[in-house]
Structures are given as structure tokens and as C-alpha cells.
Amino acid sequence: MDKLDKKIINRLQKGFPISDSPYAEVAEQLGCDEATLIQRLQSLLQEKQLTRFGPMYHAERMGGAFSLVAMKIAAEDFERVSEQVNGFAEVAHNYQREHEFNMWFVLATESKQRIDEVNAEIEQLTGYAVYNMPKLEEFYIGLELQVS
Amino acid sequence: MKATEKLQTLDAADDHEYIDAVDRRIIVATQSGLPLVPRPYDAVAAEVGISPAEVKRRMQAMLDRGIIRRIAAVPNHYRLGYQANGMTVWDVPDDRISDLGKMVGMLDFVSHCYHRPRHLPGWPYNLFAMVHAASRDEVMQHVEHISKLLGKHDRGHDVLYSSRILKKTGMRLKD
Numbered sequence: 001m002d003k004l005d006k007k008i009i010n011r012l013q014k015g016f017p018i019s020d021s022p023y024a025e026v027a028e029q030l031g032c033d034e035a036t037l038i039q040r041l042q043s044l045l046q047e048k049q050l051t052r053f054g055p056m057y058h059a060e061r062m063g064g065a066f067s068l069v070a071m072k073i074a075a076e077d078f079e080r081v082s083e084q085v086n087g088f089a090e091v092a093h094n095y096q097r098e099h100e101f102n103m104w105f106v107l108a109t110e111s112k113q114r115i116d117e118v119n120a121e122i123e124q125l126t127g128y129a130v131y132n133m134p135k136l137e138e139f140y141i142g143l144e145l146q147v148s
Numbered sequence: 149m150k151a152t153e154k155l156q157t158l159d160a161a162d163d164h165e166y167i168d169a170v171d172r173r174i175i176v177a178t179q180s181g182l183p184l185v186p187r188p189y190d191a192v193a194a195e196v197g198i199s200p201a202e203v204k205r206r207m208q209a210m211l212d213r214g215i216i217r218r219i220a221a222v223p224n225h226y227r228l229g230y231q232a233n234g235m236t237v238w239d240v241p242d243d244r245i246s247d248l249g250k251m252v253g254m255l256d257f258v259s260h261c262y263h264r265p266r267h268l269p270g271w272p273y274n275l276f277a278m279v280h281a282a283s284r285d286e287v288m289q290h291v292e293h294i295s296k297l298l299g300k301h302d303r304g305h306d307v308l309y310s311s312r313i314l315k316k317t318g319m320r321l322k323d
Binding site for chain 1: 188265306
């Protein structure tokens, strides 16, 4: 990653214009040309320095819902339950964490009601309790990871 | 690391502004990313079957309404050297959580900060703050910082590190 890549990453975390030629606009701010910016972005995505580039949608505001759900799974059942949970299309992310509550996943659904349905289905399928932890309030701040 | 964006508090329980069928098609066309071509909104328009002006108008409206949080690049924390990501969880008084949450959310090493329900007796924590750092030692320094900031309102806390990504597809609307 060179200096221009770092400038691109830092700049593009701040937002992107909605205009006819937005790449050309941003390229001018960065002191490069449009084709270079597009090509650098392609490589940054391909090499997974960036996980995505584009609009970030707010599920609840589209009429859908998110929830964070935790489970306490016995070590011998972990792989089985992981497979069962991941099998639900509504499970967007799932992380193993070093804790008694060792499975943490995010449900993203198109309705609030569906969150409860999926949780009930997961409990029934896995035989383990789910701990539903939907956000009650968000103290949101856009994090910028500066690369230097 | 630097957090410069304005602080917003959003209540998930209200403010539902639904999208229509055309918005939905725009979302489906862009949810995996904005096209990397000189006129990206024209490309989206061609895919959705409406005019570029309409795409821009609708995307601006979704941005204004908060349906699009922002149009931006999402860096890969791990690849950028922020390898230790700790989910820090705190037990703070419910009647103070709004002020405390805003304070913690403003810290430059905290990416997401939420009030979530407790599940007593096993889970006493109601404030969640994601902390990003280069090492676990650095995460612990940040935890100390938060603990000092909360003072007597820190009635207990814990840090959960992820040991494995089991799934990561992100939210997807079906086509």
C-alpha cells in the first residue's frame, strides 16, 4: 500500500458524492486522475484492504430489523450449532468469542416479527437458549481508521 | 484513529420510513457495492431501468432520511493493523445510560456503542462499545480509559475477543 492508497482509504471513509462523475471529483481532491482512483479502488477491494465500497444501508429504516443474539454452547456441540445457525439466511455475521457466551451473531431481517421467529426456530433446532439483545439506543459515531 | 463525524443518537424503536419498490431495486443493485465506472449512478440507473437523475434523486433522499447511513469505503480492520477488536460490555445505571453512552461513543477508538438489554442473572451488561486497537494490551488501556470515564457508574465490565469468524455475509435483500 503506498501513499495514494492511504489517502484514498482515509478520504473515502468520509463519504462519496452523488453526482454525474463522482470519481473524477474525488480524484481531483486527492490529486490523481479518475482512472487511477477507480483502478486503485479495484485493487484495494480485491486485496481486501477494503471490505466494501458503496452505500451503507440502515436496516431498521428500510422497515427491517437487526438484532445481536448470544448463545452459550458446550464445546462438543459448537461445530454442529454453528452450522445450524449459519444455515439461516437471516444470520448476517457470526463470531465465536472467548467467553461463556461464546457465539454472537447478528440477525438482519426485513421485519421485526421475523427476528422473533428466527430466534424461536434456532432454539428449537439447536436445543440451546438464545439471548436476544436488540439495540435499545444507538450512540452512533462513524469511526475512521486513519492509516499513516 | 480519529473520529470526526457528528454524533447522532438514533432510537431504533420509532421513525420508520419505509422504502418503495424502486428504492428497493436501487438497494438490491448497490448493496454489494457502487459500480467502479466513471459514471456509477448511470450504471445503477441502467440496471434498475430508471433515469440517472431519478437514481441520484432517490439516493440523495435515502441519504437525507438516514436509510443510507453514508456512501463510503469500509476498511478491513485486520488488514490495516487494528488486529485486536474487543467487544467491551458495561453494567451502568439505566437512568444514566443515555449520557454515558454518548460519552463513550465519542471516544476515538470506539466504533459502535449501543444500549442493549440485560439478561439477568447471567448477563448484567447493558452498554456495549466496540474497541479497535493494534493489540490486546492496547485494548486493555482503552478499557481502563472508559472505566475511569464512567467512574462510579462502572458497576462491572468485561471484554470479549472474537476468536473466529463463523460467518460474514452482511445484510442482503433478496432479489
